Amino acid sequence: MKSPNDFKVALKEWASVCAALGDGRQIILLRKGGIYESAGEFEIEHRRFLLFPTYLHQNAEMLKSSEHAALTPVKAEPDKIIISLAGTITDVIPMVNRRTMDALDDQYIWGPKLIDMRFNYRPENPLYLLLVRAYRLESVEIITNTPAYAGCKSWVPLDRPVETKDATPVLDDAEYSHRTRMIVQRLASM
Numbered sequence: 700m701k702s703p704n705d706f707k708v709a710l711k712e713w714a715s716v717c718a719a720l721g722d723g724r725q726i727i728l729l730r731k732g733g734i735y736e737s738a739g740e741f742e743i744e745h746r747r748f749l750l751f752p753t754y755l756h757q758n759a760e761m762l763k764s765s766e767h768a769a770l771t772p773v774k775a776e777p778d779k780i781i782i783s784l785a786g787t788i789t790d791v792i793p794m795v796n797r798r799t800m801d802a803l804d805d806q807y808i809w810g811p812k813l814i815d816m817r818f819n820y821r822p823e824n825p826l827y828l829l830l831v832r833a834y835r836l837e838s839v840e841i842i843t844n845t846p847a848y849a850g851c852k853s854w855v856p857l858d859r860p861v862e863t864k865d866a867t868p869v870l871d872d873a874e875y876s877h878r879t880r881m882i883v884q885r886l887a888s889m
Contacts, residue, residue, distance in 0.1 A: 705860035706785060708744075709751035711853055715762060715770055717752040719808045720833040721784050723869045726878050727807055728829040729794075729817050730853065743791060743829075744854050749861055750784040750833070751848070761813035776849070782840040785863045790830040790879060792886060794818075802885045803828075806878075828886075830879050834866035 712720075712728065719725035754773045762770065794800065800814045817826055840861045848855045868875065 705862050705864075706747060706749050707857050707860040709749040709782065709855050709857055710745070710786065711751045711753050711848075711855060713757040714752035714754050715757050715766055715808060717750045717784060718769065719766075720750065720786065720831060721835065721869060723833075723874075725807050726830055726832070726870070726875065727803070727882065728831055729809075729814075729826060730829060731817060731820060731824050731826050743788060746788045748786055748854075749782050749857070749863075750786055751780060751782065751855055761810055761816070763808055763810050766808045776844055778844055780842050780844050780848075782842060782861055783836055784869075785834045785836060785861075785866050786831045787834070788829050789832055789875075790883070792828040792830070792883070794826040794828050795889075799886055799889050802889055803882060806882060830882065832875055833869040834863065835869060836861070836863060837865035837867075 710728075716725065716728070720728075753776065754771075755776050757770065758772065759767045759770055797814065797818050800818075842857065842859075842861075845858070847858075870878065
């Protein structure tokens with residue numbers, strides 16, 4: 700992964716979605732804004748970040764049935780967080796209506812209930828589709844989950860930086876370019 704060689708900020712995302720990014724099944728994220736974000740809107744504060752897997756709010760009803768077997772429900776976030784991925788936002792696309800997500804149905808693991816929820820929550824705020832290139836860290840980093848990381852917020856500054864110098868892309872350049880072009884073309888045809 701290109702510089703900087705270490706990151707000290709992470710983007711919180713469901714563990715199931717982190718897994719899909721980590722094995723190349725998904726290259727998109729949706730963002731509108733967390734409860735604790737400035738003005739309630741998501742801001743792209745960082746184009747490069749670590750992925751911080753979260754567990755508490757993910758549930759089977761919000762995922763496609765193909766993802767249910769891998770989901771382990773929890774009552775609390777774990778004491779230790781395993782950081783194994785970094786990401787780079789390559790494109791930001793405002794989503795204009797629900798139909799646009801239907802055109803990308805084979806590109807994500809979310810179920811219809813989650814997509815509807817994202818569009819319906821604070822409808823006055825735009826919903827953004829982020830194209831994210833994921834990178835596997837050379838070695839996983841285990842961090843203590845502190846109260847500072849808790850809450851409905853997208854970005855969390857970490858207590859210490861995590862080395863990303865030798866991270867490798869999940870998808871090679873040709874495959875990532877192909878997938879991004881295909882997504883952009885589908886959205887343009889809507």
